[in-house]
Amino acid sequence: MFNQLGLIGCGLMGGSFALALKKAGLVKRVIGYSKSPSTVEKARRMGVIDVAAESALLAVSGSDIVLIAVPVAASEGTFKAIRHLVDPGVLFMDVGSTKRDVVDAARRVLKERLPSFVPAHPIAGREVAGIEHADAALYQGRKLILTPLEQTDPVLVQKATDVWAAVGCQVLKMTPEHHDAAFAAVSHLPHLLAFAYMTAMGQQPGGQEYLSLAGPGFRDFSRIAASDPTIWRDILLSNREEVLKQSEAFRQALDTLEAQMRAWDGPELQRMIQTASDARSKWQLNPAPLNPASAGKPGAR
Amino acid sequence: MFNQLGLIGCGLMGGSFALALKKAGLVKRVIGYSKSPSTVEKARRMGVIDVAAESALLAVSGSDIVLIAVPVAASEGTFKAIRHLVDPGVLFMDVGSTKRDVVDAARRVLKERLPSFVPAHPIAGREVAGIEHADAALYQGRKLILTPLEQTDPVLVQKATDVWAAVGCQVLKMTPEHHDAAFAAVSHLPHLLAFAYMTAMGQQPGGQEYLSLAGPGFRDFSRIAASDPTIWRDILLSNREEVLKQSEAFRQALDTLEAQMRAWDGPELQRMIQTASDARSKWQLNPAPLNPASAGKPGAR
Numbered sequence: 197m198f199n200q201l202g203l204i205g206c207g208l209m210g211g212s213f214a215l216a217l218k219k220a221g222l223v224k225r226v227i228g229y230s231k232s233p234s235t236v237e238k239a240r241r242m243g244v245i246d247v248a249a250e251s252a253l254l255a256v257s258g259s260d261i262v263l264i265a266v267p268v269a270a271s272e273g274t275f276k277a278i279r280h281l282v283d284p285g286v287l288f289m290d291v292g293s294t295k296r297d298v299v300d301a302a303r304r305v306l307k308e309r310l311p312s313f314v315p316a317h318p319i320a321g322r323e324v325a326g327i328e329h330a331d332a333a334l335y336q337g338r339k340l341i342l343t344p345l346e347q348t349d350p351v352l353v354q355k356a357t358d359v360w361a362a363v364g365c366q367v368l369k370m371t372p373e374h375h376d377a378a379f380a381a382v383s384h385l386p387h388l389l390a391f392a393y394m395t396a397m398g399q400q401p402g403g404q405e406y407l408s409l410a411g412p413g414f415r416d417f418s419r420i421a422a423s424d425p426t427i428w429r430d431i432l433l434s435n436r437e438e439v440l441k442q443s444e445a446f447r448q449a450l451d452t453l454e455a456q457m458r459a460w461d462g463p464e465l466q467r468m469i470q471t472a473s474d475a476r477s478k479w480q481l482n483p484a485p486l487n488p489a490s491a492g493k494p495g496a497r
Numbered sequence: 498m499f500n501q502l503g504l505i506g507c508g509l510m511g512g513s514f515a516l517a518l519k520k521a522g523l524v525k526r527v528i529g530y531s532k533s534p535s536t537v538e539k540a541r542r543m544g545v546i547d548v549a550a551e552s553a554l555l556a557v558s559g560s561d562i563v564l565i566a567v568p569v570a571a572s573e574g575t576f577k578a579i580r581h582l583v584d585p586g587v588l589f590m591d592v593g594s595t596k597r598d599v600v601d602a603a604r605r606v607l608k609e610r611l612p613s614f615v616p617a618h619p620i621a622g623r624e625v626a627g628i629e630h631a632d633a634a635l636y637q638g639r640k641l642i643l644t645p646l647e648q649t650d651p652v653l654v655q656k657a658t659d660v661w662a663a664v665g666c667q668v669l670k671m672t673p674e675h676h677d678a679a680f681a682a683v684s685h686l687p688h689l690l691a692f693a694y695m696t697a698m699g700q701q702p703g704g705q706e707y708l709s710l711a712g713p714g715f716r717d718f719s720r721i722a723a724s725d726p727t728i729w730r731d732i733l734l735s736n737r738e739e740v741l742k743q744s745e746a747f748r749q750a751l752d753t754l755e756a757q758m759r760a761w762d763g764p765e766l767q768r769m770i771q772t773a774s775d776a777r778s779k780w781q782l783n784p785a786p787l788n789p790a791s792a793g794k795p796g797a798r
Contacts, residue, residue: 319712323778339710368710381698382711386718388754389690394773395750396743397682407780409640409669410683411620415782416717417687422777429767436758442697443755447748449696453689454744457737466730472695476723477624479708481716 197221198359202259203228204252204274206239208322209291210265211330214244216363219332229255239327252277261287261359268292269430272301282309287352287359289316293379293427295343295372297434303345311349314356315372317341317379318365325424336364343372380438385446387428388439390421498522499660503560504529505553505575507540509623510592511566512631515545517664520633530556540628553578562588562660569593570731573602583610588653588660590617594680594728596644596673598735604646612650615657616673618642618680619666626725637665644673681739686747688729689740691722 201223203210210228217223228245229252230236236248249255256262256278264274271292275282282288292298295315302313320338322329340360344353357367370378397403407414432439456465502524504511511529518524529546530553531537540546550556557563557579565575572591576583583589593599596616603614621639623630641661645654658668671679698704708715733740757766 319710321712321714339712341710377703378707378710381701381704381707382715386694386715389694389751390718390777391770391773392751392754393687393690393747394776395754395769396746398772398776399750400682400746402678403682406679406682407776409620409642409679410780410782411622411640412782413622413721414683414687415780416720417691418777418780419717420714421773423774425767425770425774428770429763432754432758432766433761433763440755440758443751445697445701446694449700450690450693450744453693453696453733454741457733457741460734462730462734465733466726468696469692469726469729471699472692472722473724473726475695475699475708476691476719479711479716479719481711481713 198223198261200224200259200261201226202249202255202257202262203245203265204255204262204278205265205270206230206235206245206327207265208325208327208329208331208334209318209320210263211239211242211244211327212320212332212334213263213265213291213363214239215330215332216335217359220362222359222362223261227255227259235327239330242327242330244327244330253281256281256286259286262289264288264290266290267427267430268294268298268434271298272305275301275305279305279309282306282312284309284312284349285352286312287355288313289356291316291318293317293383293431294435295341295375299343299345299372310345310347312352314348314352315343315345316356316360317343317375318360319383321423323419323422325427333364335360338365340365340367341375342367342369343375344369345372376435377438380435380442384431384435384439385442387420387423388432388443389446390418391428394418394421499524499562501525501560501562502527503550503556503558503563504540504546504566505556505563505579506566506571507531507536507546507628508566509626509628509630509632509635510619510621511564512540512543512545512628513621513633513635514564514566514592514664515540516631516633517636518660521663523660523663524562528556528560536628540631543628543631545628545631554582557582557587560587562656563590565589565591567591568728568731569595569599569735572599573606576602576606580606580610583607583613585610585613585650586653587613588656589614590657592617592619594618594684594732595736596642596676600644600646600673611646611648613653615649615653616644616646617657617661618644618676619661620684622724624720624723626728634665636661639666641666641668642676643668643670644676645670646673677736678739681736681743685732685736685740686743688721688724689733689744690747691719692729695719695722 206228214226226245227247227249229249239245318340507529515527527546528548528550530550537549541549619641621635661668
């Protein structure tokens, strides 16, 4: 049980974490800060936070758990704003979709206070952003990646593991480098492709009319193109090298498929589609919704 | 009300149409043919069809409505097999995802019997194929495109409109050319991209482990990659020119986004993502589930 959650960034991710902690009875009070005064006020009216803080530093003051839930490019500025109150024993986490850049920023800014920061990435989200979509169940049954560093306090890593497990996550640990390579492949590239696809649709004459004919296949394929532009600008830039590497592999596969189409090579085209189809058919979103009752309680070590 | 539906091809699309017609009380009996004897036997045991036919021609014999639900490349062969029983007044339809090639085959084979054929494409489907997934509700609330020709009997076009409306479809009419251009953009290209994406994932070292980390964004984006390889080989080949044209437009948009990433051009990158995100956010799958009670009854002209 935590006394106070300091929430920096009152959006979908942060708001959902606050609600989940409250619902699980794991926090007594939530103090929240957001760059936008109207957002923090909305979060307070919705009951996502109990108290509005006037700065990121004030949201940290007196908190024993702090969640930094801002676009990844804002991580460094946030670390700078709060570093004087990054105290040992207080659990600091982020929710960024990229980890190397956040970890680099933490190294640069936090220095000897680095052990208090446990980098985290919940594999959850929605194509809508903002506090008004915050949902206590957002993290239920999802994966949560921790990328602790050599210097990270193992007691805090365990605390982070416990609190995410308590809100329903399956917690995995890996290096920031491995995280960024993997998520370039399974998340960042799909977003880039979906943005490119919607861009091409929007730029062509007749595109609007074509869209009016689209069905369920289009709906699911393009859903992630509706994601938040600021957040995704940051992710694509901060994980640029890995995303471009994945895009190159994708282009090669697309070249091959198109060459088969141009050559009327039905058998080879079918073989490649079969392999792709089999790979996708056997994939499953890990359902494993952890039972909060059986998961370790935070602080219960 | 029809006396007998002749179903040629007992898969997801054909089976679902038979079940929908039965559920709506629009057909007395269904006679079905499939290239595979075990499939037609399964369809009979499931109650999707009442009688198994030993040939496509025998499925047409005595039927007053015929649905050809085979992969598009098998359309011409099917027309040849049944042409001697393509009689005026009997409604012949297909469900192919491409229309120009099907219409061309119908012209070549059916000749003076062409007026009986009403080309149709229901915008429905699932990433699983086969009679075992047939679902009476598959077409409920979906769009249905008819691409009648100058020669097509207008009485049969009206009958086709009525029967699809009666199973819950919103019926639209357009030329085969317009259909193929539009669906290259909103369906065929997304499938090609999803196949290429899964191919690239499968071919890279570490791809399997990356896939085990994937979340809901990946799930939706890649769902259509699990589609039936035979059906999609045919679609990509038969609508090749339009698909390649759409792919070229997509590649240009991808080039532009990647150039912005390489140039660290945050503002332009964000602007393009914003436009794509806005376009996708305002898109809606036409929900309008038509009420069968208020839609025109087949034959009630």
